[in-house]
Amino acid sequence: MSDTTTTTEAPDTTTAAKPKLKTSAMIASFADPGQKTSSAPFGHALVKAAQENHKIVGLTADLGKYTDMHIFAKAFPERFFQMGMAEQLLFGAAAGLAETGLVPFASTYSVFAARRAYDFLCLDAAEPNLNVNIVGGLPGLTTGYGPSHQATEDMAIFRGMPNLTIVDPCDSIDIEQAVPQLAASEGPTYLRLLRGNVPTVLDEYDYAFELGKAKVLRGGNDVVFISSGLMTMRALQAAKALAAHRVDVAVVHTPTIKPFDAETVLAEINTDRLAVTLENHSVVGGLFETVASAVVSAGVGKRVVPVALPDQFLDAGALPTLHDRYGLAVDRIVAKVLAELG
């Protein structure tokens, strides 16, 4: 189940080998061909929330179009503040806006929010526990542009920040339902944004996003997947594929990484089933280690297998190539589970 929607095949000029895929535009879509999608769900959800909550304002650092903030800017020009390519100003100013009682949503790429403006988020927004909502585009491996744009360790960086709520949504449903809850929650939040044409996946399940809660999307007797972000989509696809191998897989979606719903997750892990975490993030400091620390703290003697990005700077290239190379593709997940089950 490889996704090739946004890539084009290179002409085969040198050898008879398999044609090489080309890196797509900055933000590659990870939607499968023919998959149901929703356009700019974050932008539309923010507009809707802002119609009801007059305190909501939007900011960006020269990435409005690339974080779907432009939808909000167009709907509420007087409530939108362009801060320029200045991320320290972006988040310092967001804190200042929150100090006056407003509820800012400030967008940039995850790499810049996490790596470049951490001090400002930490001291100006998180320490006074202000309602500053960070919206980070290109979380994990969602671009083929290489380490400058791949926020493979954003959750690892942000998990250490006291007061910060971290949300890793799966699809358009998650994003639409998360936005008003982020606005309503008191302290600072970080949303791992999926933008553009975002897959709609969770409408097929009895599911509603609830901040701070993990949800069991499907049951299964042999394997339990604990997943977040776009990897929940892959987990559901892999579960279907594994059914053909007579492997029965449960999927638990935990879109809130912090505070973590250890109770729900541990209840699912503490069984005889093979436990696998799946995340669009480095194996260091993300979902796997969140789960691992919950397991150890609870004294559960249970092996957990991570599906995650390796602890290294990743290659540039076409997203399907990279997802396959680093083990996030459905085929790779299926193979890993089958190998684990022996």
Add this chain to the structure above:
Amino acid sequence: MVLSQKTETDTTEQAPANAGETPTERLQWVSAAAYRIRHHALNMGEVQGQGYVGQALGAADMLATVYGDQLRFKAEDPHWELRDRFLLSTGHYAIGHYAALAGAGIVPVEELQTYGSDDSRLPMSGMSTYTPGMEISGGSLGHGLTIAVGMALGLRYQGSSARVFNFLSDGELDEGSTWEAAMGAHHHQLGNLTAMVDINALQADGKTDTVLRTEPVTEKWKSFGWYTQRVDGNDVGALLAAFDNAAAQAAAVGRPSIILCDTKVGRGVPLLENREKAHFMRIEEHEWQTCREQLTAGYEGKTAR
């Protein structure tokens, strides 16, 4: 842009109401406030045994001008919605700021002796979560002006005419974020934002021009589109004039203003003025009383003239 001006229902709490009618009375009022700030700072330094006394003495006239003459606030209600905001981004100047807050009646004078002690509301580095009247948590330098930009945007959007003051040190001009904010304030025409820079020409590792040269600062701020003034920051008359100029051109939409204040570390206490300049000044136990006596003699000598 929504710029409906909220009607100011309460104008009785204007700080200058205390400041006297004539220019001479104003000058005397602010000078007396500055003297009290210096006196409080020496007392706090003595109890603590150390501290950023040199900076507090140097910046006392700036703080006295702001709190004694310019700032709109209610001492009994530090969160009063219509208050002007004073943002201390140099957290280590808290000793001077606490003294100013005490002078303004926001913090009880007797509480100043807890400065830097365990469980005190007055930590060594200023934090909004600890102290009434402390708007932000400074200390990580170069943050204040970025927050000030957001506050000024937020207040303007909500129709408030409150002004935002940001106190910076010249060391903070090393930080790139200060210049991000300088551009942002000008771009968004934040005419109710006034920054003041304490140029004491001293940083942690030595004189500013040996650490990272920031001059020519006047030209820099002018070129960033700010209404720029440079004054002797230990001359109360010059400070009052500069702040009056800034107030006169303050507007919801307009140029942000900056007052560059050249100050002297340890000002008002000759023993410290002439000591080798250091970011963190050591004062021996027996010297504190001498410092106070010199301060009072200087102040009384000046006012007697």
